[in-house]
Amino acid sequence: MADAYGISQAQLLQDFKKRGATSLALYNQTLGTLRDNARLTITSREVAQQVYRGLDWDAIDPRYRFLITSTDPKLIEQIWPRLFGQASSVSALRKIELEPRSGGSFGILLPASKQLVGDIQLGFDPQQVQFARDNGYSVTARVSNPLNLTPARIGTLLDDVEKIGAKVVIFAEDEVLGYESLVSGAAREMRRRGLVFTNIEFSKQRGGPDFAKNTEGALVRLHTVTADEAARAKPDILVDRFVRAAKERNMRVLYLRLVRQQKGEPKIPEEGVKLPPIELEKTPYRQNLDFIERVSSDLTSPTPLVPFLRPALQMGDAQPFGDYPQAQFAATFGERGAKIVRTLMLFGSGLGVVGGTLLLLNLFFDLSPRAQRRWLFAGLFLIAGLSNFAGKGAQLMALQAGIVFPIVAMLWGGLPLVWDGLKTLDKPHTPKNVALLGFGILWKTTLLTLIGGFLVVSLLNNWRYMSKADEFLGEKATQFLPLLIIPLAFLGELFPHRVEKNGAAAGRDLMKARFNRALAKPFTVRVAFTSVVILFAGYIWMARFGNESGMEISTLELNLRATLEKIFITRPRTKEIFLGHPAFLIAVLFMLRRQKWLAWGALVVATIGQTDVLNTMCHIHTPVFYSIWRSITGVFLGAFGGFVALWLFDKFTARRQMVRPQQSEAARELVKAGA
Numbered sequence: 001m002a003d004a005y006g007i008s009q010a011q012l013l014q015d016f017k018k019r020g021a022t023s024l025a026l027y028n029q030t031l032g033t034l035r036d037n038a039r040l041t042i043t044s045r046e047v048a049q050q051v052y053r054g055l056d057w058d059a060i061d062p063r064y065r066f067l068i069t070s071t072d073p074k075l076i077e078q079i080w081p082r083l084f085g086q087a088s089s090v091s092a093l094r095k096i097e098l099e100p101r102s103g104g105s106f107g108i109l110l111p112a113s114k115q116l117v118g119d120i121q122l123g124f125d126p127q128q129v130q131f132a133r134d135n136g137y138s139v140t141a142r143v144s145n146p147l148n149l150t151p152a153r154i155g156t157l158l159d160d161v162e163k164i165g166a167k168v169v170i171f172a173e174d175e176v177l178g179y180e181s182l183v184s185g186a187a188r189e190m191r192r193r194g195l196v197f198t199n200i201e202f203s204k205q206r207g208g209p210d211f212a213k214n215t216e217g218a219l220v221r222l223h224t225v226t227a228d229e230a231a232r233a234k235p236d237i238l239v240d241r242f243v244r245a246a247k248e249r250n251m252r253v254l255y256l257r258l259v260r261q262q263k264g265e266p267k268i269p270e271e272g273v274k275l276p277p278i279e280l281e282k283t284p285y286r287q288n289l290d291f292i293e294r295v296s297s298d299l300t301s302p303t304p305l306v307p308f309l310r311p312a313l314q315m316g317d318a319q320p321f322g323d324y325p326q327a328q329f330a331a332t333f334g335e336r337g338a339k340i341v342r343t344l345m346l347f348g349s350g351l352g353v354v355g356g357t358l359l360l361l362n363l364f365f366d367l368s369p370r371a372q373r374r375w376l377f378a379g380l381f382l383i384a385g386l387s388n389f390a391g392k393g394a395q396l397m398a399l400q401a402g403i404v405f406p407i408v409a410m411l412w413g414g415l416p417l418v419w420d421g422l423k424t425l426d427k428p429h430t431p432k433n434v435a436l437l438g439f440g441i442l443w444k445t446t447l448l449t450l451i452g453g454f455l456v457v458s459l460l461n462n463w464r465y466m467s468k469a470d471e472f473l474g475e476k477a478t479q480f481l482p483l484l485i486i487p488l489a490f491l492g493e494l495f496p497h498r499v500e501k502n503g504a505a506a507g508r509d510l511m512k513a514r515f516n517r518a519l520a521k522p523f524t525v526r527v528a529f530t531s532v533v534i535l536f537a538g539y540i541w542m543a544r545f546g547n548e549s550g551m552e553i554s555t556l557e558l559n560l561r562a563t564l565e566k567i568f569i570t571r572p573r574t575k576e577i578f579l580g581h582p583a584f585l586i587a588v589l590f591m592l593r594r595q596k597w598l599a600w601g602a603l604v605v606a607t608i609g610q611t612d613v614l615n616t617m618c619h620i621h622t623p624v625f626y627s628i629w630r631s632i633t634g635v636f637l638g639a640f641g642g643f644v645a646l647w648l649f650d651k652f653t654a655r656r657q658m659v660r661p662q663q664s665e666a667a668r669e670l671v672k673a674g675a
Contacts (some may be wrong), residue, residue: 001258005285013135019289020296022315024137025170025255026128028121028144028160031068034079035117039125040070042117052098052107064094064109072127076106079122083108086120086146086153119146121153123160138317140253141166141195145175154178154186162193168220168253168318170198171205179207187214196320198222198253199467201245212469217323219467221621224255231260235291240565243298247310248570248626250466252318254295258288309569309629321463343387349458350383350397356404356452363411363494366503390462395473398459402478402618405452406610410486410603413445416495418591419599429592431646437592438585439639445584446635449610450628453617457624465620472618479611486607490600491515570626572634573612580609581638582645589646609638 002009013024027033034040048067049057070076083093093116094109110116121144132139141161146153154177161169169190171177178186190197197219199212212219223245225238233241245251262284282290296315303310329338354376361367361375386393417423418441427433456472464470489495492511494504564571583605590599613634616627 005283007285009131010135013132013137015289016292017136019293020300020315021256021292022138023140023168024132025140025142026124026132026164026166027142027172028123028157029125030120030122031079031083031117034075034122034125037125039072039075039127040068040079043067043069054099055096060094060096060109063111065112066110067096068108068110069098069105073105074126076108078126080106080108082122082156083110083116083120085156086148092116115147121146121157121160124164129164139164139166140168140170142170142172143177144172145177145179149178149182151182151185154182154189158186158189158193158195161195167194168196168198170200170222170253170255171208174205176205176207176211178211183207183210184214187211191216191218194218196220196318199469200224201249201251201468209469212467213464215320215469217321217327217463217467219469220252220318220320221250221467222253222255223249223251225257227257230257235259235287235294239291239294239298242295244565246299246313248622250621250623256292256295259284259291262287303569309625321467324463324466325461342390345461346387346390346394346397346459347383349455350387351380352451352455353397353401353404354379354383356408357400359408359412360404362504363489363496363499364504364508366505391464391470392473394459394462395470398456398472398618399474399477401452401455401459402472402474402614403481405455406449406478406482406607406614407485407489408452409445409448409610410482410607411489411494412496413448414441415445415587415591415603416490416493416497418588419490419493419596420495420498421594422497424592429589431643431650434589434592434646435585435639435643438588438642439635441588442581442584442639442642443635445610446613446631449613450617450631453614453627453631456614456617457620460618460620468621472620475615475618478614478618479608482611483604483607487600487604490603568629568633568637570630570633572630572637573616575612576609576631576634577637577641580606580612581635582642584609585639585642586645586649589649609634 002012005012013021029037029039031040031042035042043051043066045057045062045065045067049055052067068076068079080095084095092111092113096107096109098105098107124139124141129139141164143157143161146157157177176183176186178184187197195218197211197215198221199208199219200222201224223242225233225241230238242254242256246254262282299313300315302308302312326338326342329341332338333341357379358372358375362372367375383397386397414423418437423437423441425433425437460472465472488511489507491514492507492509494507494511499507561571561574583602587599587602587606590596590602613631616630617624619627
């Protein structure tokens with residue numbers, strides 16, 4: 001890159017550092033990379049015989065096909081023990097004095113072996129390490145997973161990292177060190193040396209999840225973009241992506257891929273004007289300097305007007321998570337006391353899950369007082385057992401909270417009262433009045449959903465989930481099951497106030513009767529077409545779910561997200577503001593008009609908004625404040641979108657009512673004429 005821009009490497013590094021770059025990633029070298037960097041020479045036997053005539057080539061075994069030499073004797077001394085120790089057999093290599101009996105330099109003879117040239121790790125180039133330090137950079141180590149890896153070789157590779165003073169290790173290519181059978185051992189050796197593993201966001205690196213779980217918190221999160229993304233994306237989008245990753249998703253290492261080609265086009269002169277020479281506003285080098293500077297500046301600057309919402313970050317060495325919260329508790333209560341405190345915290349959070357589950361059981365089943373007590377004791381016994389397992393136990397309780405509380409919110413938030421006409425408007429059903437009523441119910445419903453979200457956060461309050469070494473279990477279940485149960489509850493009108501008065505059996509019978517009547521209706525083309533549309537929409541919705549869905553996001557949506565990000569500090573979820581929350585207000589309108597089937601259809605879509613609110617809180621790697629703020633702004637924006645939809649719907653229905661009488665009069669005239 002320095003050669004392409006016509007400047008020295010030192011000048012390039014200094015320019016980058018002035019604009020915020022702090023660390024240089026250096027690769028563990030192989031014979032091939034050292035040769036490509038002109039640090040050593042690999043000469044064929046035939047050429048070596050002409051150069052080093054003083055050697056007795058007849059006495060040298062003919063299987064040695066190459067001679068390795070270097071003008072840096074220290075480099076030969078460094079790579080010899082590593083080559084010797086990692087070769088498939090001791091006889092595969094031979095160290096030889098290039099000028100016998102003169103005490104001169106040495107070379108290394110080796111056979112024609114692709115594995116020896118391209119795979120064996122030889123440590124870091126001391127010249128590169130010194131060059132990075134001289135220019136004020138810390139060193140980040142990049143280590144590959146070589147062939148024929150053994151526990152001894154793992155120790156040697158990590159010793160090399162320790163010797164150059166690197167703390168953060170990024171595993172190169174598509175495998176972590178030790179993949180597959182030595183992952184836990186490699187992680188243990190890194191911990192012993194105080195080295196930090198980088199968990200790469202959106203990475204498909206084989207063995208990465210297992211390695212992260214074995215670090216005991218000695219890891220950081222890393223964000224980068226692929227070479228293809230860096231080539232296609234505009235610098236503004238890349239800057240926004242890196243800054244958001246650090247401030248919103250707890251990324252502590254940003255691995256920048258520099259812009260290779262000039263972005264943008266020169267100005268096109270007016271028609272008739274003689275074409276001037278092509279001139280660019282910025283050279284590619286200047287674009288890279290500005291790119292690094294903008295990322296650094298945005299990271300270290302608080303958000304204008306509301307700095308407390310997104311404070312400035314500090315540039316420096318990436319700090320690992322540590323064994324949170326166990327280490328913090330152990331400092332106060334000791335190791336045993338820390339485990340007890342953690343168990344009690346999980347049990348306390350689990351009580352909320354038991355409470356929500358019992359609410360639903362009492363809603364769908366007529367439980368006697370004795371049965372209720374049994375279910376209560378069973379729930380307490382279950383969470384007492386699960387609380388002793390901060391891994392799967394906490395995940396299972398969090399999953400139950402994620403499924404239960406969107407259902408509780410939709411059934412206890414006020415919508416059933418509107419459905420039954422117990423909560424209505426004394427005023428005209430104008431878009432404004434309906435929107436205000438719906439907003440109050442939506443706000444209460446969302447707060448109930450957030451209770452479940454807070455329980456999930458408290459249950460998964462651990463470094464594993466903050467670093468995404470482990471994740472919330474069963475995200476799709478928290479989306480699908482409420483979407484199945486809530487419409488069924490409304491179909492049978494299994495509402496708290498009704499069940500308390502009439503029992504759950506009546507509601508279940510009504511649900512079955514309505515379901516059977518729906519199945520008994522003829523299967524028309526309209527039904528078939530509607531089913532296909534619903535299935536397709538459901539497929540898109542589920543496929544788009546999650547950050548790694550595999551479905552490409554359009555440029556329009558990326559620009560919309562970036563705009564929302566700038567306005568609202570953190571971007572509200574699109575499924576809430578454009579789908580779920582507006583549908584919630586539309587469902588309220590249909591309920592007020594006693595159009596229950598239309599209300600039921602809108603209710604299904606509204607459920608998506610609440611499950612999305614809960615899902616936002618399941619992203620433990622995101623600071624919890626941003627999740628709460630995202631949900632709050634989502635409610636207000638979604639309610640505004642719902643008001644706009646109500647206004648448009650009101651205008652449309654009013655126009656239809658004006659057109660219908662005219663159509664009827666014309667129809668009557670036609671009938672008379674025909675008679």
